[in-house]
Amino acid sequence: MNPLETYLKELSEIRASGAGVKETSYYGPLALFLNEIGKTLKPKVKCIINLQNVGPGCPTAAFLPRSSFRNSRTPRPSQCQTQT
Numbered sequence: 001m002n003p004l005e006t007y008l009k010e011l012s013e014i015r016a017s018g019a020g021v022k023e024t025s026y027y028g029p030l031a032l033f034l035n036e037i038g039k040t041l042k043p044k045v046k047c048i049i050n051l052q053n054v055g056p057g058c059p060t061a062a063f064l065p066r067s068s069f070r071n072s073r074t075p076r077p078s079q080c081q082t083q084t
Contacts, residue, residue: 043065
């Protein structure tokens with residue numbers, strides 16, 4: 001199954017369960033989908049959902065360069081491109 005099919009299947013299962021919350025129950029599948037896409041980009045990126053508040057609010061997600069996870073220096077969320 002490709003990443004989009006997997007993502008849509010996960011959304012469908014959450015919705016069909018009737019147990020999900022309108023927004024946040026779908027964050028997990030969204031992060032997995034974006035991480036699969038992020039592996040194909042240059043530079044490769046990783047999606048982190050629900051970052052810490054770094055000033056003007058708490059961003060919903062940030063895309064961090066995957067290379068930063070291989071060493072001890074991970075960028076702070078304020079240094080990352082965020083999507084709210």
